[in-house]
Amino acid sequence: MTAALPIQKSEAVAFARRYPLLVLALLLTVLPTLYAMATQSWSTESGVHGPLVLATAVWLIWRNWESILAEARPGNMWLAVPVLVTMALAYVFGRAFNFLMIEVTALLVALVAVAYAFVGHKVLMKLWFPLVYMLFLIPLPGWMMDTITQPLKILVSDITTWLLSAVGYPITQVGVTIYIAQYQLLVEDACAGLNSLISLTAVGLFYIYLMHNASWRYSLLLLFLLLPIAIAANVVRVIILVLLTYYAGNEVAQGYLHDFAGIVTFVSALLLIFGIDKLLSPIRRRLTDGPKGGNHAEAA
DSSP: OTTTSOOOOOHHHHHHHHOHHHHHHHHHHHHHHHHHHHHHTTTSGGGTTHHHHHHHHHHHHHHTHHHHHHHOOOOOHHHHHHHHHHHHHHHHHHHHTTOHHHHHHHHHHHHHHHHHHHHOHHHHHHTHHHHHHGGGGSOOOHHHHHHHHHHHHHHHHHHHHHHHHHTTOOEEEETTEEEETTEEEEHHHHTGGGGGHHHHHHHHHHHHHHHHTTOHHHHHHHHHHHHHHHHHHHHHHHHHHHHHHHHHOHHHHTTHHHHHHHHHHHHHHHHHHHHHHHHTHHHHHHHHHHHHHHHHHHHO
16 A cells, blocks of 8 residues: 555656756756846836736746646647747847847747647646736837837826926926926936836736636726826826925935835826726626626526
8 A cells, every 4th residue: 555655746856857858958048037137127117027027927827736737738749849949049049149038038938838848738728817927027128118108208298297387387398308497307217117117017917817807808998097007107206206306406306216206106006006996896897797697688
């Protein structure tokens, strides 16, 4: 009876003993890329969400680990191997020439190919959200971020100038440059929080998936609201920085309070998401219960 009992050991250790070369290859690629992301991307405001996205994505996979093991079926190696080889070449290219976006993208696709080889496409389909969610780990180059955020910076400048002018402040605006009293502020510099748009979207998507995964229509509604929420939060940040400059001077506004304003931006955006979700509870219930009611009416 003792001989018939399975040997109790860690699944990770068992996997490493069975596939030592694969584990070694993963360590030699994942660890250097994590270090590069931590030092190049995660240390900036536009990539500060990286560790949070990685941790929550791993948690989403871990909480479904038992069902993954139960439903795992090996995938088609004729599909997995070519993708893995192609991504390995792309990874080497990105690593050699310091193209972090290519390096991270190639690594993520390669990991998906490895996962497909072991668990099959049905399991990956069930894990669609963590896999899509991890796309937020891919760092975008500066020129792409500037192209995306430039129209938003102009919009935030317009709204800030209009609001403060409406309550009597001596403020005017030219493009993304705001003039208040004797001070001149560039929204591009004073509101780097627009780079946090991706961070806010990532956190918002995680919240929507975790709280409202059962109702895809309501989740889609909240998803469309993420952009105006992010814009509103950044308007709050710019207003704070403009008023700090007006009352306390440029040195105070560009000191530690500048970073504090960034925290206020992020927290206010999260509070807006929670608040709007609460206000839309009747719509959520209607969208969730609507199909059921429709089915009863058709049956009747």
